[in-house]
Amino acid sequence: MNEPREGSNAEPTTHFGYQRVPESQKARKVAEVFHSVAAKYDLMNDLMSGGIHRLWKRFTIELSGVRPGNRVLDIAGGTGDLTRQFSRLVGPSGEVVLADINASMLKVGRDKLLDSGVAGNVSFVQADAEKLPFPDNHFDCVTIAFGLRNVTHKEDALRSMLRVLKPGGRLLVLEFSKPTSSLLSKAYDAYSFTLLPLMGKLVTNDADSYRYLAESIRMHPDQETLKAMMVDAGFERVTYHNMTGGIVALHRGIKP
Amino acid sequence: MLTQAVLAGVEAGLNRVLRLDASVPARLAPLAGRVIAVDCPAPAVQLFVLPEVDGLRLAAHWEAPADCRLRAPATSLLRLAVSRDKTSILHGPEVELEGDSGLLLELAGILQDLELDWEYELARWLGPLPAALLGGHLRLRARWALDGLDSLRQSLADYLSEESRSLVGRQEAEARFAELDDLKLALDRLEARVERLSSTPASDDPA
Numbered sequence: 001m002n003e004p005r006e007g008s009n010a011e012p013t014t015h016f017g018y019q020r021v022p023e024s025q026k027a028r029k030v031a032e033v034f035h036s037v038a039a040k041y042d043l044m045n046d047l048m049s050g051g052i053h054r055l056w057k058r059f060t061i062e063l064s065g066v067r068p069g070n071r072v073l074d075i076a077g078g079t080g081d082l083t084r085q086f087s088r089l090v091g092p093s094g095e096v097v098l099a100d101i102n103a104s105m106l107k108v109g110r111d112k113l114l115d116s117g118v119a120g121n122v123s124f125v126q127a128d129a130e131k132l133p134f135p136d137n138h139f140d141c142v143t144i145a146f147g148l149r150n151v152t153h154k155e156d157a158l159r160s161m162l163r164v165l166k167p168g169g170r171l172l173v174l175e176f177s178k179p180t181s182s183l184l185s186k187a188y189d190a191y192s193f194t195l196l197p198l199m200g201k202l203v204t205n206d207a208d209s210y211r212y213l214a215e216s217i218r219m220h221p222d223q224e225t226l227k228a229m230m231v232d233a234g235f236e237r238v239t240y241h242n243m244t245g246g247i248v249a250l251h252r253g254i255k256p
Numbered sequence: 257m258l259t260q261a262v263l264a265g266v267e268a269g270l271n272r273v274l275r276l277d278a279s280v281p282a283r284l285a286p287l288a289g290r291v292i293a294v295d296c297p298a299p300a301v302q303l304f305v306l307p308e309v310d311g312l313r314l315a316a317h318w319e320a321p322a323d324c325r326l327r328a329p330a331t332s333l334l335r336l337a338v339s340r341d342k343t344s345i346l347h348g349p350e351v352e353l354e355g356d357s358g359l360l361l362e363l364a365g366i367l368q369d370l371e372l373d374w375e376y377e378l379a380r381w382l383g384p385l386p387a388a389l390l391g392g393h394l395r396l397r398a399r400w401a402l403d404g405l406d407s408l409r410q411s412l413a414d415y416l417s418e419e420s421r422s423l424v425g426r427q428e429a430e431a432r433f434a435e436l437d438d439l440k441l442a443l444d445r446l447e448a449r450v451e452r453l454s455s456t457p458a459s460d461d462p463a
Contacts, residue, residue, distance in 0.1 A: 055260040058315075065319030068289035088308050091289050243257055 014152055016212070023152055030150045031102055033209045040204045041108065042079050047199055048210075054081075056248050059241070060143060060174050061085045063252060069093040070140040073164065075129050076100055076147020080109035080118070086141075087118050097134075099127040100147075129157040134164045141165075145174040149220035158233035165255040171235060177242070177249035178222040184245045192217065223249045263303075263314045271311030276372040283366045285309050290359050293322035296330050307363055324359045327352040342368050 011022040016030070045053050060082065066072055068091040074083045077098035086096045098113075100106040103126055110124045127133050129144065129151050142161045151157045161171050179185040192214035200210030221229060223240050226249070230238045235253025242249050274280045287307035294303045304318035328336070328351040336345045342364040345351065353360065374394075379387035417425040424432070 052257070055257050055264065058260050058264060059257075059317075062315045062317040063319055067320045088313075089289070 016216075026152045033212055041105065042112075044199070044203055044210075047203065048196060052244060056174060056243050056250070057081050057085070057145065059243065060145065060172055060250055061089070063241070063250065064089075064141050064143065064172055065170060066090060066094075066141050071138065072096045073132075073134070073139045073142045073161075074098050075127075075132075075142065075144040075161070076150070078105045078109055078146075080113045082143055082145055083109070083122060084113060084116065084118050086143075087113075087122050090121060092121055094121055096122045097125055097139075098122060099125045099129075099132070101126065101128050130160055131156075132160045132164050136163050137166045138164050139166065140169050141172070142169070143172045143174070145172075146176070148173055148175050148226075149216050154221070155229060155233060158230060158235075162234050162255055167255055169255050171230070171251075171253045171255070173226065173230070173251040175226070175249065175251075176217040176220060177226070177246055180242060180246035184247075188247060223251075226251055259316045263316060267312065267314045270314075273372065274311050274370070276374065276377055277370050278373070280311075280366065280370070281309050284311070287359060287362060290324070290356075291318055291320055291322045292360055292363065293318070293325045294333065295325065295327040296333055297327070298329055301330075305363070322355065324353070324355040324357060326360055327354075336364070340368060 013020045014023045014026050016026050049056075064072075064086070066086055066089045068089070070090045071094060072086045072090060074080075074086060074096060077083050077100055080098055083096050083098040090096060098106070098109055100109065106124055106126055113119070113122060125133070129147065130153050142165055144157075144161070148154055148157065158171075165171060179188050193211075196214050197207040197211045200213075201207040204210075220226075223242065223246065227238050227240055230251060230253045233253075234256070236256045238251065238253040240249045240251040284307045288309050290307060292305040292307075294305060296302070302316070304315040304322065306313040306315065306318070326346075328348075332345060332348060332351050336342055339345055343361060346353065346357075346361065346364065375387050375391040378390060381387075382390065416423040417428075
């Protein structure tokens with residue numbers, strides 16, 4: 001995904017939406033986006049998806065296979081939608097770690113969960129998905145929902161997730177993907193590049209962040225490419241489920 | 257996604273109702289984390305029910321193994337949902353139970369014993385006094401309607417079986433069914449005897 005600059009010792013570049021930026025700047029730029037949208041993240045998610053993001057997350061929970069007593073890592077957990085569900089499923093004998101690289105998102109998520117009474121089996125960690133600060137073979141399930149496309153080195157992140165999973169544990173990647181129908185794709189493009197920034201402007205007074213969202217989705221690997229990346233990282237039995245005509249896909253892989 | 261949407265709606269409505277009974281969380285707590293799979297062969301539908309402390313979770317898929325599996329046709333499941341006497345339906349011949357049936361019976365018991373505090377919900381919207389007045393009025397009307405329905409059912413049954421003779425009475429029907437069962441048993445025995453006689457090789461005539 002990242003291309004070194006030819007014929008020089010300059011820093012390799014990567015994409016930030018449709019722009020190319022030095023790799024070291026991507027994380028900072030992504031952080032700026034999420035600092036800007038954190039306060040109204042949930043509201044915007046509901047507005048942008050018409051509430052369907054709840055159904056995508058619901059399906060993710062169904063495929064997670066999480067049971068009481070399990071240890072779950074929710075990477076890029078944002079405002080804690082998945083963590084709240086996992087916390088109920090693992091019960092008092094289990095543990096859920098909500099990890100996010102962005103302090104603003106983590107704070108919003110922590111406050112929201114504590115205010116709704118989710119506590120006791122949940123911990124909050126500010127962590128980079130590429131260098132997860134957890135021991136090997138530690139989690140029964142790792143999820144990353146709408147976070148992988150913002151990671152600079154996706155291959156490193158996938159390998160890091162594999163490392164912290166127990167053998168037999170599963171990784172679930174919920175992410176925007178490529179619509180399966182060309183007609184839907186055209187409608188989706190029109191929506192993403194006109195309505196989405198407009199909504200961002202009206203609600204958060206920040207059209208650029210939502211333009212980045214639309215662009216980053218287009219730059220994210222499609223279903224088959226991400227599946228191949230997971231296989232390359234070492235996952236087995238990698239499958240994916242398209243949702244809402246492929247606008248979103250849920251990839252699942254098992255650690256051998 | 258449509259299934260997920262329907263289940264999410266049903267789950268939200270169901271849990272809203274369950275919250276009207278203050279005893280439910282304490283009774284559901286010991287069942288939390290267990291999985292009940294419901295298989296309906298016709299129409300082919302599979303549903304997973306997961307009790308949680310604050311309600312029930314419904315899912316179309318569930319990857320963790322089920323603790324209890326209920327297999328029954330849609331009619332039985334519908335009766336199970338609406339009937340007060342759920343245990344008698346669970347013991348019916350068309351219903352199959354695998355795994356920890358105690359889990360399902362416990363959950364059925366909780367749903368059967370629900371005592372919903374509708375007045376509390378009404379009071380939140382209307383205030384305590386109007387809610388009490390309306391609640392009392394509704395209870396009176398409901399009792400009157402149930403009594404009327406029972407009376408109508410009894411009168412209709414009496415008319416059809418005793419006066420118009422369009423239908424036979426329950427006891428008369430049961431007696432006839434018992435006779436038919438006896439007759440069927442006797443026929444089966446006779447058939448078996450004829451088969452045995454016909455399969456016996458003919459012995460040589462000693463004369």
